Amino acid sequence: MAGPQPTLLELSSKISEIARSMSSYMETKNWPAPSFAASSVESYPQAPELHSARMMLIETLMDMLHLAISPSEFLFWHALTTKHDVMVLDVLNQFDFFSAVPIDGSASYTGIAAYTKLPESVVRRILRQAFTLHLFAETFPGSGYVVHTAATAYTVRQPLVRSWIALNTEEVGKGCVTMPEALKAYSFGKEQITQKPGECGVARAFYNRDGRPDLADKTYYHWAEEDGEDGQRGWRERRFGEAMQALGKQNTVTPEQILGGVDWGALGDATVVDVGGSVGHLSHILANSYPNLKCIVQDVPGLEPQFNAALPAELSSRITFKAHDFFSPQLVVADVYFFKNVFLNWQDDYAIRILRALLPSLKPGARIVVYDPIMPPVANEEGKRAVPLPVERLMTSMDLQMLVVCNGIDRTIEDWVKLFKKADERFCLKGVSMPKGSPFGLLEVTFEHRTPSLED
Numbered sequence: 001m002a003g004p005q006p007t008l009l010e011l012s013s014k015i016s017e018i019a020r021s022m023s024s025y026m027e028t029k030n031w032p033a034p035s036f037a038a039s040s041v042e043s044y045p046q047a048p049e050l051h052s053a054r055m056m057l058i059e060t061l062m063d064m065l066h067l068a069i070s071p072s073e074f075l076f077w078h079a080l081t082t083k084h085d086v087m088v089l090d091v092l093n094q095f096d097f098f099s100a101v102p103i104d105g106s107a108s109y110t111g112i113a114a115y116t117k118l119p120e121s122v123v124r125r126i127l128r129q130a131f132t133l134h135l136f137a138e139t140f141p142g143s144g145y146v147v148h149t150a151a152t153a154y155t156v157r158q159p160l161v162r163s164w165i166a167l168n169t170e171e172v173g174k175g176c177v178t179m180p181e182a183l184k185a186y187s188f189g190k191e192q193i194t195q196k197p198g199e200c201g202v203a204r205a206f207y208n209r210d211g212r213p214d215l216a217d218k219t220y221y222h223w224a225e226e227d228g229e230d231g232q233r234g235w236r237e238r239r240f241g242e243a244m245q246a247l248g249k250q251n252t253v254t255p256e257q258i259l260g261g262v263d264w265g266a267l268g269d270a271t272v273v274d275v276g277g278s279v280g281h282l283s284h285i286l287a288n289s290y291p292n293l294k295c296i297v298q299d300v301p302g303l304e305p306q307f308n309a310a311l312p313a314e315l316s317s318r319i320t321f322k323a324h325d326f327f328s329p330q331l332v333v334a335d336v337y338f339f340k341n342v343f344l345n346w347q348d349d350y351a352i353r354i355l356r357a358l359l360p361s362l363k364p365g366a367r368i369v370v371y372d373p374i375m376p377p378v379a380n381e382e383g384k385r386a387v388p389l390p391v392e393r394l395m396t397s398m399d400l401q402m403l404v405v406c407n408g409i410d411r412t413i414e415d416w417v418k419l420f421k422k423a424d425e426r427f428c429l430k431g432v433s434m435p436k437g438s439p440f441g442l443l444e445v446t447f448e449h450r451t452p453s454l455e456d
């Protein structure tokens, strides 16, 4: 890293300055600030100016923490602690420590051991590391009685987050461990990474351990759909659906940001196909905001019961579910095909197949709306970080999540332009809206259906 280096003192005064301005802003608006207590508010309010300040505060804190630890100790600490942080979260979740402690009271170690059916000695050791992450706490250090903190209380109030934790710790976490093995097997010494979903870290960990070529096209979704004994078949798929719902409930992204710059109202009585729409949470937002819209959620058949369970009665006449494989020709003629967080799962060969599968039903002027991460450039025109460090870190982690789970990718704007052109020259990128501070973008593409002329 060239150029002037920040000092601890400079960083600490920047931290105080931002913290002061955030606190006074919150006070003037009468907004309570989050605390460690179980009764704390769950998050900061959605105000763009507050969000920017918060990202800057986290960036500065991250820089200061790194400097305070020192370069050599950082490597030792990081390699030692982070995997145990993940393991501890996994154990808390799998053995349901969250229910073992009452939300408005405390539990003894003996009580937690009885509830979780784990030896008390291991309960104490797991919790001791958890406390260092503000996951549970003792009423006071050494009291022997454990209470919820704000973060663990969130799992009680929003239980779907537990499926998000499980997806990451139990499935993606194992895929991270086998990722180097997958890279050695399929990509080492090659110009490009393999495009095949069955050759990723998760495949190597679970369903294609021996690298069988006949399983190279098999995806995480196929595996999640079929895994499990008779009555339990599809449990991973259901849990994945819950994890997506939990992510959808995260209020860091507002419905306005998801719906972006598209003039949905101007569509009038239109049909929107929510392709790969999971249990329909995006369609709920759309149908709620625009009473003239009808939505058809298309996804794998196993998600239909969860779709039905999640569908609010007042929207049931306007949102329906249709099992559909998005690699097969699209059969529904619609005004808009909305793909939210779908293409990130697929390398270009597959993404192009998904786009081309739409062609049989695309009428002139039909729109394809894509909501997906848009990978920012590393640096802006001034040669500075293009996005704050915590946003950069979330983006790189999401990109690697795609790599590990399905050999997918988070694309830059240039990648998107190339992808649409390669899929079909008639796809025309009309606009991109990226809410400030958000890693996601909304791409609006129209299908310019030209009658071939003599020059063509």
Ligand SMILES: C[S@@+](CC[C@H](N)C(=O)[O-])C[C@H]1O[C@@H](n2cnc3c(N)ncnc32)[C@H](O)[C@@H]1O
Pocket: 221, 244, 245, 248, 275, 276, 277, 278, 279, 282, 298, 299, 300, 324, 325, 326, 327, 339, 340, 341, 342, 345
């Ligand atoms: C990352 S999730 C996104 C879900 C939802 N759109 C959202 O934003 O929360 C990708 C979705 O694609 C679906 N999917 C995967 N393969 C599919 C296929 N071949 N045909 C249809 N849907 C598929 C999955 O079941 C899953 O719901």
